[in-house]
Amino acid sequence: MTDFSKLLNPGQLTAATASDGPLLVLAAAGTGKTRTLVHRVAYLVEQGVSPDRILLLTFTNRAAREMRDRAGLLVGDAVHSIWSGTFHSICARLLRRYGSSLGYSPSFLILDEEDQKKLIGDIIKSSVADPKEFPKKDIIAKIISEAANEGVSVAFVASRWLTKTAQIDPEAIDAIAKKYVARKQELGAMDFDDLLVNGLRLLKECDGVREMLQEHFLHVLVDEYQDTNTLQAEFTDILAAKHRNILAVGDDFQCIYTWRGARIENILDFPSRWSGCRIVKLEENYRSVPGILDIANVVMKDAPKQFEKHLKARRDAIGGKPCVHRVYDSREQASEIMRVVAEMRSSGYHLSDMAVLYRSHFQSIDIQMTLARAGVPFRITSGVGVFEQIHVKDILSYLRLILNPRDELSFMRFVRLFPGVGEKGAEKMWSKLGSMFDASRREDRETLGSLFGAKAKPYWPAVSKCLEIANEHLDNDEVGDVIEDFVDLYYEDHLRREWDEKDAEDRLEDIAELAGQIAAAESTGGGRQKLEAFLQDVALLTNLDAKRNDTNTDKLTLSTIHQAKGMEWPVVFVPWLSEGLFPSAKAAEENRADEERRLFYVVVTRAKDFLHLYSPTIRKTSDGGMFPVEESIFLKEIPPQLVEKRRNLFNPAYQSTGGFSRTPPFRGGASSGWTRRW
Numbered sequence: 001m002t003d004f005s006k007l008l009n010p011g012q013l014t015a016a017t018a019s020d021g022p023l024l025v026l027a028a029a030g031t032g033k034t035r036t037l038v039h040r041v042a043y044l045v046e047q048g049v050s051p052d053r054i055l056l057l058t059f060t061n062r063a064a065r066e067m068r069d070r071a072g073l074l075v076g077d078a079v080h081s082i083w084s085g086t087f088h089s090i091c092a093r094l095l096r097r098y099g100s101s102l103g104y105s106p107s108f109l110i111l112d113e114e115d116q117k118k119l120i121g122d123i124i125k126s127s128v129a130d131p132k133e134f135p136k137k138d139i140i141a142k143i144i145s146e147a148a149n150e151g152v153s154v155a156f157v158a159s160r161w162l163t164k165t166a167q168i169d170p171e172a173i174d175a176i177a178k179k180y181v182a183r184k185q186e187l188g189a190m191d192f193d194d195l196l197v198n199g200l201r202l203l204k205e206c207d208g209v210r211e212m213l214q215e216h217f218l219h220v221l222v223d224e225y226q227d228t229n230t231l232q233a234e235f236t237d238i239l240a241a242k243h244r245n246i247l248a249v250g251d252d253f254q255c256i257y258t259w260r261g262a263r264i265e266n267i268l269d270f271p272s273r274w275s276g277c278r279i280v281k282l283e284e285n286y287r288s289v290p291g292i293l294d295i296a297n298v299v300m301k302d303a304p305k306q307f308e309k310h311l312k313a314r315r316d317a318i319g320g321k322p323c324v325h326r327v328y329d330s331r332e333q334a335s336e337i338m339r340v341v342a343e344m345r346s347s348g349y350h351l352s353d354m355a356v357l358y359r360s361h362f363q364s365i366d367i368q369m370t371l372a373r374a375g376v377p378f379r380i381t382s383g384v385g386v387f388e389q390i391h392v393k394d395i396l397s398y399l400r401l402i403l404n405p406r407d408e409l410s411f412m413r414f415v416r417l418f419p420g421v422g423e424k425g426a427e428k429m430w431s432k433l434g435s436m437f438d439a440s441r442r443e444d445r446e447t448l449g450s451l452f453g454a455k456a457k458p459y460w461p462a463v464s465k466c467l468e469i470a471n472e473h474l475d476n477d478e479v480g481d482v483i484e485d486f487v488d489l490y491y492e493d494h495l496r497r498e499w500d501e502k503d504a505e506d507r508l509e510d511i512a513e514l515a516g517q518i519a520a521a522e523s524t525g526g527g528r529q530k531l532e533a534f535l536q537d538v539a540l541l542t543n544l545d546a547k548r549n550d551t552n553t554d555k556l557t558l559s560t561i562h563q564a565k566g567m568e569w570p571v572v573f574v575p576w577l578s579e580g581l582f583p584s585a586k587a588a589e590e591n592r593a594d595e596e597r598r599l600f601y602v603v604v605t606r607a608k609d610f611l612h613l614y615s616p617t618i619r620k621t622s623d624g625g626m627f628p629v630e631e632s633i634f635l636k637e638i639p640p641q642l643v644e645k646r647r648n649l650f651n652p653a654y655q656s657t658g659g660f661s662r663t664p665p666f667r668g669g670a671s672s673g674w675t676r677r678w
Helices: 010-016 033-046 061-075 077-081 087-102 113-127 137-150 154-161 170-187 192-205 207-216 230-239 264-268 290-300 330-346 361-374 390-403 408-415 423-432 442-451 457-475 479-498 501-519 527-549 585-589 593-604 652-657
Strands: 023-027 054-058 083-086 219-222 246-250 278-282 323-327 354-358 378-380 556-560 569-574 607-616 618-620 626-628 644-648
Touching: 010 033, 010 278, 023 033, 033 054, 033 061, 033 077, 033 219, 033 246, 054 061, 054 087, 054 230, 061 077, 061 083, 083 087, 087 192, 087 207, 087 230, 113 137, 113 170, 137 154, 137 170, 137 192, 137 230, 154 170, 192 207, 192 230, 207 230, 219 230, 230 246, 230 264, 290 593, 290 607, 323 330, 330 354, 330 361, 330 569, 330 607, 354 361, 361 378, 361 501, 361 556, 390 408, 390 457, 390 479, 390 501, 390 527, 408 423, 423 442, 442 457, 457 479, 457 527, 479 501, 479 527, 501 527, 501 618, 569 593, 585 593
Parallel strands: 023 246, 023 278, 054 083, 054 219, 219 246, 323 607, 323 644, 354 556, 354 569, 378 556, 569 607
Antiparallel strands: 618 626
16 A cells, blocks of 8 residues: 555645545645645545546646556556546547437537538528628637537627627527537537537436436546636536535636636635535645745735635745846846846756746737847747737738838738738739839829729728828838828728637737837838838748747747646746736726736746746837836735845937827727727
């Protein structure tokens, strides 16, 4: 028999060897959550529980496989017969066996994302009078998925998603969803969300199946319980109802996915849903040095709606305290990050030991450009660099076409932004224009306008006006205005037609930052020379982006905080800890301040050895001016004695700009809390 007391600390031991009954294990960051679950499985098997009567639910198949393999090292291969996997994979397994009770064949098809979108696209084409004016299949798929996971109607979710530009009747979207359901039934197929929905239906509607499964599973173990949605929590509650041996492992401090369906109430209400529930707290942290944990503890100290936890370091201190850098602007922030990266490398750390973790993707643009110019290899967890993104490419094609009348590739991309223009139509336009389009010439603009079809013509006069005054803006060194005009008069509406509200807002944030970057760029000439130099830089950076796939190169990681959850690095940099940015202004407006606080806790606890927090004092505006921003509330809450403060607020490069501008930076939509100049 395994002596678990020699392998686990007291909290882990209590959780792993607990007696029967409901148990909530509150595993704070870096406290050995996976280790505890592995040893719980091993303990149950050693106590004589048949492995196939243990159900282990996780959020990735990789996690389930890792836990099963590690438990096997302790108690042998028998452990491989436990039921382990994601909620979706377990539901699929149950539906293969018992889905006939719901009218499904054991050989039902599982639609992947592309299959789902194709079916929805085909239905839209056959059902809607003008498919190009209807929300895209990607948006419809997201609406259907959101409704399924929340257990509400498609029409309800559609009404929540629709924007000022995409004024489509929610009932029309609901009709498409019903046809999609009927088509799946004809094919004998389920999509990814149907696995959860029908898995729960199986338990609720089929009494015999439910009672048999409740009897069979003696123990139900759930990993990352704070991330469960309504369906997943109800699924596990039903399965564990008879024997009441349910173990939920999670951390309410790390619930950061409510925007995609996670309900923090699931973990907060767990003890009240399960009478007699024991609570075990894992607070001994093996990841981070004491100074980093001091900050994590401070930020969550007075947070509402929480299970109070206090992280205790099992590691000794190394180096100095976490560092707060008060820097002048985003350019200086990027330079300071570069300087500390070089400092860390000279101390023996590899680039792969370091990560820059940011609240929103647009906050990384200056950092990406600075790293690329310096030749520092980096990888982006999404796999997409800033200049590889669709909306950034669209804006750059518009700018290139203004500068170069013979840029065929930019012309083709530009005209295909208009409704009803496809690849062949764009080729015909280019040919009829004589393989040249000079945006500054009225004749060329009028000719192009005459070539558009009925769907695009209403949009052209406004864009033509943008092109007409673009050169005047460039002559006056108003590069940002060139972008603002186009976004204001056309591209914002285009984004809102193509993407859901959140995606459109995020993309507008990226474009706003891009405009600020160009407007504030140093140049010996005017706006035209500034734009030409910037586009030349972009071409260089894009070529460097292509080399990021080289897996043999030591690389710095760039990631959003959401994508970084569950990961760790010896050195972590967190940029843009400024009010309105982190916490975000939109989150504050939507009453999601608590989740922003949890997000800050998550990013702090990704760091093992060194933590560097950055707060610029100004943001660049699209007209080249500057807008003052305050330090984040999260930084203000940290007692001064817990951090080392470095201030670098004077930048002579900005003396010629005339100081601060009181014009706010433009952002995506009024919901940001600022108004745009356009």
